Amino acid sequence: MTITNGTTGRLGRSGARLRGDGVSVVPYLMAGHTGLDTTRELGKRLVNAGVGALELGIPHNDPLADGPVIQRAAQRAVDAGVTLAGCLEVARDVADEGAAPVVLMTYVNPVLAYGVERFARDAAECGVSGVIAPDLPVEEAAATGSVLRAHGVDLVMLVAPTSSPERVAAACAASSGFVYCVTVTGITGTRTDLPAGVRSVLSTVRANTALPVAAGFGISRPDHIRDLAGHADAAVVGSALVDLVDRGQDPTPLVKELVTACD
Amino acid sequence: MIESRFGRFGGRYVPETLMAALDELDAVWSVAREDPEYWLVLHGHQDGFVGRPTPLYFAERLTEHHGGARIHFKREDLCHTGAHKLNNALGQALLAIRMGKRRIIAETGAGQHGVATATVCARFGLPCVVYMGAEDARRQEVNVRRMRMLGAEVRPVDSGSATLKDATSEAIRDWVTNVGDTHYVIGSAVGPAPYPALVRDLQRVIGDEAREQYLSAERTLPDAVVACVGGGSNAIGMFSAFVGDTDVDLIGVEAGGRGVSGVEHAAATVAGTAGVLHGSMSRILQDGAGLVRATHSVAAGLDYPGVGPEHAMLAETERARYVAVDDADAIAAFRRCTALEGIMPALETAHALHHVGDLARELGPGGRVLVCFSGRGDKDMHSVAEYEEAHR
Numbered sequence: 001m002t003i004t005n006g007t008t009g010r011l012g013r014s015g016a017r018l019r020g021d022g023v024s025v026v027p028y029l030m031a032g033h034t035g036l037d038t039t040r041e042l043g044k045r046l047v048n049a050g051v052g053a054l055e056l057g058i059p060h061n062d063p064l065a066d067g068p069v070i071q072r073a074a075q076r077a078v079d080a081g082v083t084l085a086g087c088l089e090v091a092r093d094v095a096d097e098g099a100a101p102v103v104l105m106t107y108v109n110p111v112l113a114y115g116v117e118r119f120a121r122d123a124a125e126c127g128v129s130g131v132i133a134p135d136l137p138v139e140e141a142a143a144t145g146s147v148l149r150a151h152g153v154d155l156v157m158l159v160a161p162t163s164s165p166e167r168v169a170a171a172c173a174a175s176s177g178f179v180y181c182v183t184v185t186g187i188t189g190t191r192t193d194l195p196a197g198v199r200s201v202l203s204t205v206r207a208n209t210a211l212p213v214a215a216g217f218g219i220s221r222p223d224h225i226r227d228l229a230g231h232a233d234a235a236v237v238g239s240a241l242v243d244l245v246d247r248g249q250d251p252t253p254l255v256k257e258l259v260t261a262c263d
Numbered sequence: 264m265i266e267s268r269f270g271r272f273g274g275r276y277v278p279e280t281l282m283a284a285l286d287e288l289d290a291v292w293s294v295a296r297e298d299p300e301y302w303l304v305l306h307g308h309q310d311g312f313v314g315r316p317t318p319l320y321f322a323e324r325l326t327e328h329h330g331g332a333r334i335h336f337k338r339e340d341l342c343h344t345g346a347h348k349l350n351n352a353l354g355q356a357l358l359a360i361r362m363g364k365r366r367i368i369a370e371t372g373a374g375q376h377g378v379a380t381a382t383v384c385a386r387f388g389l390p391c392v393v394y395m396g397a398e399d400a401r402r403q404e405v406n407v408r409r410m411r412m413l414g415a416e417v418r419p420v421d422s423g424s425a426t427l428k429d430a431t432s433e434a435i436r437d438w439v440t441n442v443g444d445t446h447y448v449i450g451s452a453v454g455p456a457p458y459p460a461l462v463r464d465l466q467r468v469i470g471d472e473a474r475e476q477y478l479s480a481e482r483t484l485p486d487a488v489v490a491c492v493g494g495g496s497n498a499i500g501m502f503s504a505f506v507g508d509t510d511v512d513l514i515g516v517e518a519g520g521r522g523v524s525g526v527e528h529a530a531a532t533v534a535g536t537a538g539v540l541h542g543s544m545s546r547i548l549q550d551g552a553g554l555v556r557a558t559h560s561v562a563a564g565l566d567y568p569g570v571g572p573e574h575a576m577l578a579e580t581e582r583a584r585y586v587a588v589d590d591a592d593a594i595a596a597f598r599r600c601t602a603l604e605g606i607m608p609a610l611e612t613a614h615a616l617h618h619v620g621d622l623a624r625e626l627g628p629g630g631r632v633l634v635c636f637s638g639r640g641d642k643d644m645h646s647v648a649e650y651e652e653a654h655r
């Protein structure tokens with residue numbers, strides 16, 4: 001287990017609220033999807049709906065790990081000229097609610113363009129607790145991770161069903177806040193059923209870390225959340241919510257339904 | 264050991280899901296490239312199927328036209344399917360078979376790499392899916408038909424700018440999803456490690472043959488070796504045989520589109536900045552926010568916002584230099600070469616040929632230029648006609 005140094009985000013470590021009975025829900029919103037003001041309002045509403053953390057996606061126009069729903073959301077934000085600085089302001093307002101940690105999900109290139117040091121400083125200043133970078137595997141993460149952690153921001157590493165035991169151990173050792181376990185061999189997007197192997201991946205991760213473990217990709221329904229009980233501390237729900245936002249609907253009722261799935 | 268980094272460039276910026284497959288590919292290539300049996304089989308196919316070695320050709324009338332510096336072509340246009348792309352597709356298909364991966368995917372811009380991959384898949388009986396930007400599929404319609412005739416499934420990609428960048432991203436997403444039984448035959452010296460080194464090793468046959476042929480025909484080495492650069496595979500294949508010859512200038516020619524002072528071009532080395540695209544750190548065309556910029560070139564095979572990481576390093580260490588040639592000059596070079604030599608170049612190659620002219624006039628009689636003639640131009644009749652229609 002890796003204990004990280006430095007101060008923590010305004011709400012503590014990104015995994016601080018992921019533990020407890022049942023499965024914490026971590027909703028994902030694409031920042032600026034239908035305008036930054038809408039994201040701010042939705043974000044505030046969701047952190048007050050009993051979630052474990054809020055994940056805020058930073059739009060990029062080459063989102064390699066994302067399926068059509070999140071690709072489209074990112075493109076809408078990019079086309080509307082949403083900037084990383086604007087996303088950080090939204091993160092600040094949502095974190096200021098004091099209700100749940102805010103974690104950013106971003107591809108590495110927008111961070112490199114912004115400047116890693118400047119990004120870490122500004123994210124910390126906005127009360128961001130952690131960062132998830134889906135194109136930053138352990139081999140490439142060390143430098144970025146140490147800059148973020150020096151500012152008290154976690155870098156959450158990902159583990160996939162294809163990860164070897166050695167890679168799982170390395171990712172767990174390099175992670176802080178929590179460990180993100182990708183449930184499917186694939187990109188983001190909703191699925192009807194969770195894959196059969198998900199529990200074994202989760203238990204391998206568990207055996208390698210004392211950090212909370214979040215499952216993500218393909219999770220959209222209350223029965224998915226119930227299936228994960230006892231295996232994952234948290235479930236990240238992305239495409240299902242982003243799809244609702246895309247159609248101009250409020251994702252809050254679905255989030256509330258998921259939050260109470262294990263009651 | 265296969266290089267993962269080229270100076271500060273390269274690396275593996277991909278989803279964790281792919282890391283195991285990249286490790287496997289690295290391990291398999293480490294063994295295969297030292298295995299005489301692998302090369303024996305590859306050489307057998309190169310002889311009979313690809314048509315190697317390709318000739319070295321003295322371009323007598325272009326030499327005269329440009330003032331006397333001796334101009335030679337390394338004739339990759341005479342490879343089966345009409346471009347150097349088959350060298351790489353063939354080598355990677357043999358690797359896929361070694362790994363027991365029966366399903367093949369590829370991305371394509373001009374369609375040349377897609378055709379090459381579809382061709383080797385037909386030859387070895389492997390199912391093949393090719394991702395192609397919808398805009399490119401329109402520009403290179405004949406190649407779409409060729410791929411389908413060869414049994415490949417062509418999937419047009421509508422996202423983003425609907426060109427090579429988007430097709431590459433979509434191929435990577437397919438690979439993330441089907442990595443267990445699928446090998447991704449990337450088409451240029453780009454992507455996460457070990458691809459840039461693997462593709463270079465498979466294209467190096469161009470440079471090795473050309474160097475030997477040149478020495479035996481001319482009894483000396485050229486002053487300059489020139490190649491066009493999209494992702495950079497024909498150029499790196501050519502350059503890697505001459506990198507140790509420090510007196511030989513290495514020059515990569517990128518697509519200047521409507522001018523590198525604007526944004527409608529694809530000259531990532533000349534006008535780009537360091538960044539991450541498609542799994543590696545290299546020079547890319549991006550805006551201040553790190554978003555990948557839309558590119559333009561009359562040559563679909565050069566219309567790509569990045570460049571292989573080894574070129575980024577060669578540029579930074581100044582072992583090679585990179586220039587941009589715009590659409591209009593490439594079209595003029597296409598016409599000139601066709602009229603004077605009776606050899607119709609691919610529009611990609613025509614970019615290099617324009618610079619060869621400049622260089623030859625600079626060097627004068629006694630100068631020597633060797634250019635990688637990366638492909639034939641039949642596929643471009645439509646693009647040339649369209650360009651000339653629009654610029655009459």
Ligand SMILES: Cc1ncc(COP(=O)(O)O)c(C=O)c1O
Pocket residue numbers: 346347372373374375376450451452491492493494495496497498563564565609611612637638639
């Ligand atoms: C004939 C020809 N030359 C050059 C290229 C550019 O690719 P690369 O830079 O990888 O050689 C292409 C790409 O499609 C091509 O078809």
